[in-house]
Amino acid sequence: MDRSFLVKNARERERLAALVSRLSDADLARPLGHDWTVAAALVHLAFWDLRAVRLMEQYEKGSVTPSAADIDVINDTVHALARAIPPRAAARLAVDAAERVDRRLETFPDRLLDAVVAADRPFNPERHLHRAEHLDEIERALR
Numbered sequence: 001m002d003r004s005f006l007v008k009n010a011r012e013r014e015r016l017a018a019l020v021s022r023l024s025d026a027d028l029a030r031p032l033g034h035d036w037t038v039a040a041a042l043v044h045l046a047f048w049d050l051r052a053v054r055l056m057e058q059y060e061k062g063s064v065t066p067s068a069a070d071i072d073v074i075n076d077t078v079h080a081l082a083r084a085i086p087p088r089a090a091a092r093l094a095v096d097a098a099e100r101v102d103r104r105l106e107t108f109p110d111r112l113l114d115a116v117v118a119a120d121r122p123f124n125p126e127r128h129l130h131r132a133e134h135l136d137e138i139e140r141a142l143r
Contacts, residue, residue, distance in 0.1 A: 001110040005126040009105065012131035013098040016045070019135060020091040028087035032141050039087035040079055041134050042094035047078045048130055049097035052123040053104050059112045064122065101127055 020042070028039040036044075058064040082090060105125055113125060124130065 008128035012128040039090040040082035043082035046097035049101040
C-alpha cells in the first residue's frame with residue numbers, strides 16, 4: 001500500500017492547527033454560506049475524521065459492515081449539532097480529531113487499508129483532500 005498520503009495528511013493537519021491557532025471568536029462565527037460558519041465547518045471536519053477512526057477500529061475487529069448512509073443527511077445532522085457546540089471548542093475538536101485520525105492511519109495495517117480500498121472506501125484515508133477543501137473555503141471567507 002502506498003502511504004504517501006500520510007505526508008499530505010500531516011501537511012493539511014498542520015495547516016488546520018495553524019489556522020485554528022490564529023482564529024478569533026469573530027472569525028469562528030464568520031459565515032461561509034448556506035447557514036454554515038467557520039466553527040460549524042470545523043465540527044464537520046472533526047466528525048468525518050472521527051468517523052474514519054471509528055471505521056478503522058471496526059476494520060481491526062473484523063466487524064465493519066457496509067453502510068448506505070446518505071452523505072447529505074449526515075452533513076445536515078452534523079450541521080445541526082455544530083450550532084450547539086461553542087465555537088472555540090469546535091476549533092479544538094477539529095485539530096484533535098485530525099491528529100487522532102492521522103496517528104491512527106500511521107499504524108493502520110496495510111491489509112486493512114487494502115480492504116478499505118476494496119470496499120469502495122467507506123472512509124478515505126487521504127484525509128488531506130477533505131481538509132484542504134474546507135480550509136480553502138475558510139481562508140477565502142476570512143479574506
